[in-house]
Amino acid sequence: SQQGEEDPQALSIQEGENATMNCSYKTSINNLQWYRQNSGRGLVHLILIRSNEREKHSGRLRVTLDTSKKSSSLLITASRAADTASYFCATALRGSNYKLTFGKGTLLTVNP
Protein backbone atom coordinates (compact mmCIF):
# COMPACT_ATOMS: atom_id res chain seq x y z
CA SER A 1 0.00 0.00 0.00
CA GLN A 2 1.04 3.60 -0.53
CA GLN A 3 3.14 5.25 2.17
CA GLY A 4 1.82 8.66 1.22
CA GLU A 5 -1.79 9.35 0.31
CA GLU A 6 -2.86 12.75 -0.95
CA ASP A 7 -6.27 14.17 -0.35
CA PRO A 8 -8.31 15.24 -2.23
CA GLN A 9 -7.64 13.30 -5.43
CA ALA A 10 -8.81 16.30 -7.44
CA LEU A 11 -9.43 19.94 -6.60
CA SER A 12 -10.92 22.66 -8.80
CA ILE A 13 -10.79 26.31 -7.74
CA GLN A 14 -10.98 29.79 -9.21
CA GLU A 15 -7.95 31.94 -9.83
CA GLY A 16 -7.08 33.98 -6.75
CA GLU A 17 -8.40 31.40 -4.30
CA ASN A 18 -6.20 29.36 -2.00
CA ALA A 19 -5.67 25.64 -2.59
CA THR A 20 -4.98 23.18 0.22
CA MET A 21 -3.80 19.64 -0.36
CA ASN A 22 -3.15 17.07 2.34
CA CYS A 23 -0.85 14.10 2.61
CA SER A 24 -1.02 11.30 5.15
CA TYR A 25 1.62 8.65 5.69
CA LYS A 26 2.00 5.52 7.74
CA THR A 27 5.52 5.14 9.15
CA SER A 28 8.14 7.41 10.69
CA ILE A 29 9.85 9.69 8.24
CA ASN A 30 13.12 11.51 7.86
CA ASN A 31 11.57 14.23 5.73
CA LEU A 32 8.63 14.91 3.47
CA GLN A 33 8.84 16.58 0.08
CA TRP A 34 6.26 18.05 -2.26
CA TYR A 35 6.63 17.83 -6.01
CA ARG A 36 4.63 19.22 -8.90
CA GLN A 37 3.99 17.51 -12.24
CA ASN A 38 2.67 19.18 -15.37
CA SER A 39 0.96 17.15 -18.05
CA GLY A 40 2.12 13.77 -16.79
CA ARG A 41 5.77 14.47 -17.40
CA GLY A 42 8.78 15.28 -15.23
CA LEU A 43 8.36 16.30 -11.63
CA VAL A 44 9.63 19.55 -10.17
CA HIS A 45 10.68 19.76 -6.56
CA LEU A 46 8.77 22.39 -4.57
CA ILE A 47 9.74 22.14 -0.94
CA LEU A 48 11.28 19.80 1.64
CA ILE A 49 10.29 19.78 5.29
CA ARG A 50 12.30 17.82 7.84
CA SER A 51 10.72 15.71 10.55
CA ASN A 52 11.76 18.22 13.23
CA GLU A 53 10.17 21.14 11.40
CA ARG A 54 6.53 22.13 11.67
CA GLU A 55 6.10 24.75 8.98
CA LYS A 56 7.96 26.02 5.97
CA HIS A 57 7.33 28.75 3.42
CA SER A 58 8.50 29.30 -0.12
CA GLY A 59 6.91 32.14 -2.04
CA ARG A 60 3.19 31.41 -2.29
CA LEU A 61 3.68 27.92 -0.86
CA ARG A 62 3.21 27.00 2.77
CA VAL A 63 3.85 23.47 4.02
CA THR A 64 3.01 22.14 7.45
CA LEU A 65 4.00 18.87 9.03
CA ASP A 66 2.34 17.18 11.99
CA THR A 67 4.34 14.07 12.86
CA SER A 68 1.94 13.10 15.65
CA LYS A 69 -0.85 12.82 13.08
CA LYS A 70 1.49 11.64 10.34
CA SER A 71 0.18 14.28 8.00
CA SER A 72 1.29 17.26 5.95
CA SER A 73 -0.50 19.97 4.07
CA LEU A 74 0.49 22.12 1.10
CA LEU A 75 -1.18 25.49 0.80
CA ILE A 76 -0.92 27.52 -2.39
CA THR A 77 -2.10 31.07 -1.84
CA ALA A 78 -3.54 33.40 -4.48
CA SER A 79 -3.61 30.62 -7.06
CA ARG A 80 -2.99 31.23 -10.74
CA ALA A 81 -4.06 29.30 -13.82
CA ALA A 82 -0.40 28.31 -14.23
CA ASP A 83 -0.58 26.42 -10.92
CA THR A 84 -2.75 23.81 -12.64
CA ALA A 85 -0.82 20.56 -12.21
CA SER A 86 -0.65 17.38 -10.16
CA TYR A 87 0.95 17.69 -6.76
CA PHE A 88 2.66 14.76 -5.05
CA CYS A 89 4.00 14.27 -1.59
CA ALA A 90 7.01 12.03 -1.19
CA THR A 91 8.28 10.66 2.08
CA ALA A 92 11.80 9.66 2.98
CA LEU A 93 11.41 6.88 5.51
CA ARG A 94 13.48 6.98 8.67
CA GLY A 95 16.43 4.66 8.17
CA SER A 96 16.37 5.00 4.41
CA ASN A 97 19.30 6.86 2.98
CA TYR A 98 17.86 7.71 -0.37
CA LYS A 99 14.47 6.25 -1.18
CA LEU A 100 11.43 8.46 -1.67
CA THR A 101 7.95 6.96 -1.64
CA PHE A 102 5.37 8.92 -3.62
CA GLY A 103 1.63 9.19 -3.17
CA LYS A 104 -0.90 9.14 -6.01
CA GLY A 105 -1.14 12.90 -6.16
CA THR A 106 -3.77 15.63 -6.15
CA LEU A 107 -4.84 17.05 -9.50
CA LEU A 108 -5.31 20.79 -9.04
CA THR A 109 -7.21 22.77 -11.65
CA VAL A 110 -7.20 26.55 -11.35
CA ASN A 111 -9.86 28.12 -13.54
CA PRO A 112 -9.18 31.60 -14.94
Added chain:
Amino acid sequence: GAGVSQSPSNKVTEKGKDVELRCDPISGHTALYWYRQRLGQGLEFLIYFQGNSAPDKSGLPSDRFSAERTGESVSTLTIQRTQQEDSAVYLCASSLAGTAQETQYFGPGTRLLVL
Protein backbone atom coordinates in the same frame (compact mmCIF):
# COMPACT_ATOMS: atom_id res chain seq x y z
CA GLY B 1 23.50 19.86 -19.91
CA ALA B 2 21.25 21.86 -17.67
CA GLY B 3 18.94 19.08 -16.57
CA VAL B 4 18.12 15.41 -16.76
CA SER B 5 17.30 14.26 -20.26
CA GLN B 6 15.59 11.09 -21.39
CA SER B 7 15.13 9.46 -24.75
CA PRO B 8 13.03 8.64 -26.55
CA SER B 9 10.18 10.92 -25.47
CA ASN B 10 7.65 8.42 -26.72
CA LYS B 11 7.96 4.78 -27.69
CA VAL B 12 5.32 2.57 -29.24
CA THR B 13 6.18 -1.09 -29.47
CA GLU B 14 4.54 -4.41 -30.07
CA LYS B 15 4.00 -6.92 -27.33
CA GLY B 16 6.99 -9.23 -27.03
CA LYS B 17 9.57 -6.78 -28.34
CA ASP B 18 12.46 -5.44 -26.26
CA VAL B 19 12.85 -1.73 -25.53
CA GLU B 20 15.70 0.40 -24.21
CA LEU B 21 15.10 3.66 -22.42
CA ARG B 22 17.93 6.09 -21.86
CA CYS B 23 18.62 8.60 -19.11
CA ASP B 24 21.32 11.29 -19.04
CA PRO B 25 21.57 12.65 -15.49
CA ILE B 26 22.88 16.01 -14.41
CA SER B 27 26.65 16.02 -14.69
CA GLY B 28 28.30 15.25 -11.36
CA HIS B 29 25.25 13.62 -9.79
CA THR B 30 26.28 10.29 -8.33
CA ALA B 31 22.77 9.05 -7.62
CA LEU B 32 20.30 8.02 -10.30
CA TYR B 33 16.78 6.67 -9.90
CA TRP B 34 14.24 5.07 -12.20
CA TYR B 35 10.50 5.27 -11.53
CA ARG B 36 7.43 4.05 -13.34
CA GLN B 37 4.17 5.96 -13.41
CA ARG B 38 1.02 4.30 -14.66
CA LEU B 39 -1.82 6.49 -15.87
CA GLY B 40 -3.35 8.47 -13.01
CA GLN B 41 -1.06 6.89 -10.45
CA GLY B 42 1.87 7.93 -8.32
CA LEU B 43 5.46 7.00 -8.96
CA GLU B 44 6.67 3.47 -8.35
CA PHE B 45 10.34 3.16 -7.45
CA LEU B 46 12.20 0.77 -9.74
CA ILE B 47 15.93 1.00 -9.08
CA TYR B 48 18.59 3.21 -7.53
CA PHE B 49 22.18 3.66 -8.68
CA GLN B 50 25.02 4.99 -6.59
CA GLY B 51 27.77 5.53 -9.11
CA ASN B 52 27.64 2.55 -11.43
CA SER B 53 26.39 0.17 -8.77
CA ALA B 54 22.76 -0.62 -8.07
CA PRO B 55 22.44 -1.31 -4.35
CA ASP B 56 18.66 -1.36 -4.57
CA LYS B 57 16.86 -3.14 -7.37
CA SER B 58 13.90 -3.99 -5.19
CA GLY B 59 11.38 -2.15 -7.32
CA LEU B 60 12.05 -3.96 -10.60
CA PRO B 61 8.72 -5.75 -11.23
CA SER B 62 10.10 -8.84 -12.93
CA ASP B 63 13.25 -10.33 -14.41
CA ARG B 64 12.23 -8.84 -17.75
CA PHE B 65 13.41 -5.48 -16.37
CA SER B 66 17.08 -4.63 -16.05
CA ALA B 67 19.13 -1.47 -15.87
CA GLU B 68 22.73 -0.46 -16.05
CA ARG B 69 24.74 2.66 -15.61
CA THR B 70 28.14 3.39 -17.06
CA GLY B 71 30.76 6.05 -16.47
CA GLU B 72 28.73 7.23 -13.49
CA SER B 73 26.63 8.92 -16.10
CA VAL B 74 24.21 7.48 -18.63
CA SER B 75 21.76 4.82 -17.57
CA THR B 76 19.72 2.45 -19.69
CA LEU B 77 16.55 0.70 -18.56
CA THR B 78 15.80 -2.36 -20.66
CA ILE B 79 12.47 -4.14 -20.77
CA GLN B 80 12.53 -7.50 -22.50
CA ARG B 81 9.52 -9.22 -24.03
CA THR B 82 7.29 -6.24 -23.32
CA GLN B 83 3.76 -6.78 -22.09
CA GLN B 84 0.78 -4.45 -22.30
CA GLU B 85 0.94 -3.84 -18.55
CA ASP B 86 4.39 -2.30 -19.08
CA SER B 87 2.70 0.70 -20.71
CA ALA B 88 3.51 3.69 -18.54
CA VAL B 89 5.69 6.77 -18.28
CA TYR B 90 9.21 5.88 -17.16
CA LEU B 91 10.86 8.68 -15.24
CA CYS B 92 14.51 9.08 -14.40
CA ALA B 93 15.85 11.33 -11.66
CA SER B 94 19.28 12.19 -10.35
CA SER B 95 20.61 13.74 -7.19
CA LEU B 96 24.01 14.91 -6.04
CA ALA B 97 24.97 12.30 -3.47
CA GLY B 98 21.98 10.03 -3.00
CA THR B 99 20.71 11.08 0.39
CA ALA B 100 17.06 11.43 1.31
CA GLN B 101 17.62 15.06 2.29
CA GLU B 102 18.33 15.99 -1.29
CA THR B 103 16.17 17.19 -4.10
CA GLN B 104 15.73 14.70 -6.88
CA TYR B 105 15.82 16.28 -10.33
CA PHE B 106 13.55 14.59 -12.82
CA GLY B 107 13.75 14.15 -16.55
CA PRO B 108 10.68 14.60 -18.79
CA GLY B 109 10.06 10.89 -18.96
CA THR B 110 9.59 8.32 -21.70
CA ARG B 111 6.00 7.43 -22.48
CA LEU B 112 5.92 3.74 -23.42
CA LEU B 113 2.92 2.19 -25.13
CA VAL B 114 2.88 -1.55 -25.71
CA LEU B 115 0.31 -2.65 -28.26
